Amino acid sequence: MVPLNAASILRENSRRLGLDALGIAPARAPAHAQSLHDWLSQSFQGEMAWMARDPETRADPKKYDPLARTIIVAGISSRQTTPPPQRGRIAAYAQGSDYHDLLREKMEALARETVVAWGGSHRVCVDTSPLLEKPLAALAGIGWQGKNTLLIHREHGPWLLLGFLLTDLEVTADPPVSDHCGSCTRCLEVCPTGAFPRPYVLDARRCLAYLTIENPGPIPEEFRPLIGDRLFGCDECLEVCPWNRHAKNAQEIKFSPRPRPDLREMLSWDEARFRSAFRGTPIFRLKRDRWLRNICVVLGNIGTTSDLTALEAACGDGSPLVREHAGWAAARIRARETEGKN
Ligand code: B12
Ligand code: SF4
Ligand code: SF4
Structure with a gap:
């Protein structure tokens, strides 16, 4: 049984688990999903052949999980601003422990404490499932998809890594956020x-x-x-985003840079x-x-x-x-x- 205050319980638990953002979307194709076909028709995926496999399923979460009615989306910041003492740069998200395992564990814990306890189904996805994660996170109201194609959050900028929890329970969705890129083109210009x-x-x-x-x-x-x-x-089109002005470094200790x-x-x-x-x-x-x-x-x-x-x-x-x-x-x-x- 879904409690009336399900959204606030989800938010509270996500904060306790160290997640930086949470949004709720209905399980349906997000805005611009059909652009995936244009993208593939221009071979923009290069040798990532898995991106071209079954695009109909990738474009619509209902085809991926027909039982899903709600998609709970969480984000955790990966931002690191202290340059390592060694030669050579590594993108912020890869300087410490792998986010896939860490975020998956947090999403599973969130599921156990909420949708599973409420009698619902659950399926956790982090990066590797055929979902259009950024458009879905935008549908869940976490932020908007910026001109650099990344999901931009008002407080954490483009640095959120995204985790997904699909369930057959109906939870009231959050409203999407409007595009706040305005006339800015910094990310487009900086790309080397x-x-x-x-x-x-x-x-x-x-x-x-x-x-x-x-x-x-x-x-x-x-x-x-x-x-x-x-x-x-590469973090070039993330670092220049003006929506970094309120962003803090990752609070997750496991993302701290490892020595090499x-x-x-x-x-x-x-x-x-x-x-x-x-x-x-x-x-x-x-x-x-x-x-x-x-x-x-x-x-x-x-x-x-x-x-x-x-x-x-x-x-x-x-x-x-x-x-x-x-x-x-x-x-x-x-x-x-x-x-x-x-
Ligand atoms: C393939 C992939 C890549 C590829 C291609 C990236 C890309 N932009 O497509 C490569 C290897 C280049 C890559 C790079 C990076 N990636 Co990557 N990647 C993915 C993956 C697996 C799929 C992305 C995808 O579906 N691409 C296909 C295109 C067609 O989709 P799209 O970018 O959303 O495009 C949509 C828009 O173009 C839109 N559209 C078209 N016209 C218009 C007009 C308007 C107005 C709007 C709003 C939209 C719009 O329609 C398209 C389809 O819906 C996702 C995980 C996932 N399952 O979603 C992670 C993911 C996107 N990657 C991520 C990260 C962190 C990165 C890097 C920052 C890593 C790094 N520092 O090196 C870079 C960023 C580069 C960049 N600017 O995108 C994160 C992004 C988190 C966030 N805050 O957005 C994700 C979500 C993984 C995760 N779970 O956290 N990645
Ligand atoms: S700035 Fe870097 S990460 Fe962004 S699109 Fe260009 S090469 Fe890719
Ligand atoms: S750099 Fe500017 S255009 Fe690019 S995502 Fe950020 S606000 Fe949007």
Whole structure:
């Protein structure tokens, strides 16, 4: 039986669990859901083939879970503003523990204390289910989908990571929030690779988060210099958002940045060493070869002659992916040395 004050119980429990935002949506297709088909028809998903699988289900949560009547959406801030002492940047969401496990645990706890106790069904989704999470979070009134395509929250800006709880119970929905981007275009202008063909639409193939994380193969040469010192993901179109003015750093202690060694040292790591260093973090999923690929690109952009020995050793690596990127990086450093820029 759903209590009359279900929404306030959900909000209170979510706060106690350390969640930063909560909204309630009816289980129906969100605004702009049909734009998914345009996005796919332009192949903006690149090699993320799973994005193109069964788009009808992704566009409509009722097709994913026919019993669902309500979608409870929660957000937790990932913001980190203290730069790490080591060379190379990692996107804020990936500097500490993996948010997928943490948010899933919190959503399961929220479900047990509320919808399960009220006799309802529950299904928890964090990132990996075929749902249009940002449009659904907007439908739940957490914020609006900004021109950088991210869900923007009035207090936490674009930094909320999103978790979902689908239930067959009927809970009164929150009203959606109107778009507060106004005439701002900062995120579109700052993007180093020009990944936004138009406001509210991202060509993932050009996004540095795609190129350094999802892309399984070599990084196309035209993008390598644009990566700069970004080892994993990119926060450029989040950092410039004016809706950061009230944003605080993540309160979740598990998101605090973990220490890591210098890039040169990591270039000599095997798979086992990589796994023991990154288990429980989002970087683990990348696997060793792609991590070393990214290190090579960063060294090619910011490295000095003191990195050449490590890069030359990596030119003999067992992985063709690492060998090719190490060769590219060493050549870039030597070229800078010749031009007197190191
Ligand atoms: C695939 C994916 C990516 C891809 C593609 C991103 C993208 N924008 O599509 C890549 C690898 C590039 C990526 C990058 C990042 N991602 Co990502 N990603 C996803 C994933 C799995 C699916 C997103 C998706 O459906 N894309 C398809 C497109 C078509 O959907 P869409 O972006 O919502 O597009 C809609 C709009 O374009 C809209 N539309 C069209 N015209 C108009 C006009 C107006 C006015 C409006 C309002 C809308 C609109 O229609 C489209 C369909 O509804 C989601 C999790 C999930 N299951 O939803 C996480 C998710 C979006 N990612 C997330 C994060 C944190 C990131 C990064 C910040 C990580 C980083 N720091 O490196 C970057 C941000 C880059 C960016 N600016 O988007 C979070 C975002 C949280 C938030 N506050 O929004 C999510 C929700 C994961 C989570 N559970 O927290 N990601
Ligand atoms: S994450 Fe970086 S590369 Fe991707 S769209 Fe935003 S600014 Fe561009
Ligand atoms: S930077 Fe400006 S345009 Fe981009 S999401 Fe933030 S408010 Fe909207």
